[in-house]
Amino acid sequence: MADPQVVQRVKEVIARVLETDPDSIADDANFVFDLGASSMQSLSLVAAFEEEFGIEMEEDKALEVQSVADAADFIQGYLKK
C-alpha cells in the first residue's frame, strides 16, 4: 500500500495532465479505460510524475503502469531508493 499522501499527489498530477477534478479520480482508476488518457497523455503523465517527485523513472516500465494505485506504488519504490 502506498502512502496516502503519495496517492493524493499522484491524483493531483493526473488531474492536471488530463484536465479533470482530482476528487473524481478513484484509487483504482485506469488511466486509459477510466480516465481516457491518450498515448501522448500517458507519456506526459510519466514526465509530470518525474517532475512532481524529483525522480527519474525507467520509461518502459513506467508506461506499463496503468492505474492510480499502481502508479503510487511504483513511484514510492523510487522515493525509498
Added chain:
Amino acid sequence: MTNAAGNSLDGFFYPKSVAVIGTTDVEGSVPFDIFYNILKDRLNGIVYPVSPGKKHIAGVKTYKYVVDIEEPVDLAILVFPSAVCHMALEQCGKKGIKSVIIISAGFREVGQAGIEREAKIKAIAQKYGIRIIGPNCLGLINTDPESHLNASFARKMPAEGNIAFLSQSGALCTAVLDYAQGKHIGFSKFVSFGNKTDVSEIDLIYYLKDDPKTKVILLYLEEVTDGPGLMKAAEAAVREAGKPVLAIKSGRTSAGAAAAASHTGSLAGSDEICDAGFEQAGIIRCNTIEEMFNRAIALAYQPVPKNDRLAIITNAGGPGVLAADATVGSNVELARFTEKTQELFWKKLPRAGNQSNPVDVIGDARADRYEIAIEGALADDNVDGVAVILTPQSMTDIDDIALNICKVGEHNEKPIYTSFMGEMDVASGIDILERHKIPHYILPEDMVDSFAACCTFRKEMAHKLDAPVVFKDVDKAAAEKVLDEAAKAGRHHLPEADAEKILEAYRLPVIPRAVAKSAEEAAKAAAKIGFPVVLKVESDDIVHKSDIGGVVLNVADEKAASAAYETIMKNAKKAKPDAKVDGVLVAKMITGADEVILGLKQDTSFGPTIMFGLGGTFVEIFKDVSFRVAPIGSISAKEMVREVRAYKLLSGARGRTRRDVAAIEECLQRLSQLATDFPQIKELDINPLMVQDEGKGCHVADARIMI
C-alpha cells in the same frame, strides 16, 4: 444468415446500434476516424461514442462506459490500446453485446505478452458468448443501404457492388479500396479479419454464401490455419450456392519442403498442397491483386459462359493474334463460327479483314461495324463469349463503340469482355465500359485469362461430389499395433517390414517376401517365393540401399540367391561398418511393369495429403506429380492419375501396353483412408508401386514410413 456453427453474423453487418469504445476527438487518429466514418457514412442506425474524459465528439454526446448507454447495443467496436481491451470487453459482456470488432493491434502479432492478452479476451468472449472480429484489423464495411455501415478507418466508403472482399491484412484493404474505386468496382461486404481470434474467413465465407448482396467472394490470406474447414466452406459457396471464391494466399515458401525426409515430403511443399486443396474445393487461386480483380469483375458483371468457346473481335491484327494465342495457353477454345455467321461477316465486313475468328474489322472500323461483328458473334450457337479489342485509330469513335457494347451487353445471355488498348485516347471509352459493368482489361491476354477463369468456375460449380469410399476389409487394429509399438520404441523411421505390415493391413498389395538371416535361408526363401527374386539389405541405418551395393536384382536360382546374400552383407559392412543389419530381404521380382510413386504427407494447414507420380526420373527431375488433400474419392483418384504428364505412358499411348490404372486408383483411395485414420504418420512413400498390365494389378516393391 448463419455460419457453419449456426451462429449468425448479422450483428456485425446489420447492427441497429453501434458503440465505438475508446474513441477520441483527435481528428486523423484511428479511434476518431472509426467513429466519424460511421457517422458521416450514415449508418442506418444509432452510433454511441464511448470515451472517458470527453463530453462530446463531433457534436455527439459521449458515454464514459458502454454500460452507461441505456438503450441496447448490437455491435461494439473497440479502439482502446490493447492493454485495456479486456476491461472494455468485460463491460460489453455485461451490457449483453454479442458482436465486437477489436481494431486495436498489440496482440498475437507482437509476441508473448500479446498472446496472453489475446487469450484473455478470448476467455471473456467465451464467458459472455461474444463473437469477435479481429483484433489487429481495419474493421468492416457493409454497403447494403439497409445497414450502410463503415466501421473502418479506410479513407472512403466504397460504392455498392456484388463483390465481397475478405482480408487478413488490414493495410492491403485500404490499397484495394483505392484501386477498386479507380475502376468503379463496388463491394457488397468488405472485411478485415486480422488475427481471427474468433471469426475467421471460414465463418465469413459461410455467411456470404447466403448473402443475397454477394455474388463473388474474394479472399486474401497470409496463413491457412484450418485447411479442411476452409475447403468445406468454399465448396459450399461454389458448389451449393454457385458463388465463385477467388483467393490469394501469400508466402509461397519452400522452406518446409526442404526439411522433408521423403520424396513425398520434398515434393509436397506447403504451397503445392495449398494449390491442391484450393483446387479440390473449387477455389480459384490468384497470384496478384490485379489478376484477382480482373477475374472477379468478369464473374461479377457478366453471365457465366455455358462453354469454353470464345469469339474475338478486333480492329487490329496483332492484338487479335495475342488474344488467340492466349486462348491456347488458358485452356479455352477459339470459337468456330457457323456457316450462317461466316456468310453474314463475308457480306457485311470488309473483305480486307478477317471474317473468321479472330474477326478483324480492320483499323477504320466505326461503331456500326463493331456492332455487326459483336451481334453476329453473340447470335452464333458456337460462341459462348465475346472478347472485343479496340486500338485507337484517328477515325475510331471510341465512346460510341463503348456505348454500343454496353447496350448489347445489358440484355445478352452471353458474356462480353473488352480490351481498349492504350491509355489517354481510350480513357473515356474505358470509363463508359467500367461504369456500365462491362469488364475491361488493358491487355487482351488478361481478358482471355478472365474468360478462362469464368469457364473454370463453371466446371467447379458442376464438379460432382467426391465421397470417399470406406474400405471395410482393412485391419485398422493391426496397423495401429505396429504404429504404437514404433512410437513406444521412440522410432521415427519405421523398418521396411513394419511399413509393409501397415500397408498389408490396408490391403495395399505388397510383393511376396521374407527376411533371411543367412545365405541358406535366403536360398530357401527365394525358392518358396518363386524366381526371379530380388535381394535387398534389411537395415534401419541404411536408407539408400542401391547406392551401397545393398540390392541384387533378377536372382534366378537358389545358388545365385545364396551368393547374392553374401555379396550384400559384404557391401553393407564395407560401406556402413556401424550399421545394424537385420538380414537380407528376399522378394518376388516383378518384371514388365511400370514404376509409379504414391505418397502421403501430413501438412500443418491441410492435414493428410496424398501424392501420385510416375517413378524414377519423372519424379526426381520433372516433379511430375499430382496432389490431393485426403480423404479422396474415386473421382479425385482418377483425376490424380490423369493429371500427370506421364499418364500417357500408363494409358497405352504409342503402342505401349495399357497398365492397370484402376488398381492404382484403388491404392490411392486406400492410402487416403490410411492417412486419415492415422495422423501420426507424418510421411509415407510407396516407391515404387509396380504396375502391371491392365487387369493384372500392382505391387508395392518398397515403402518408407515416418512417424
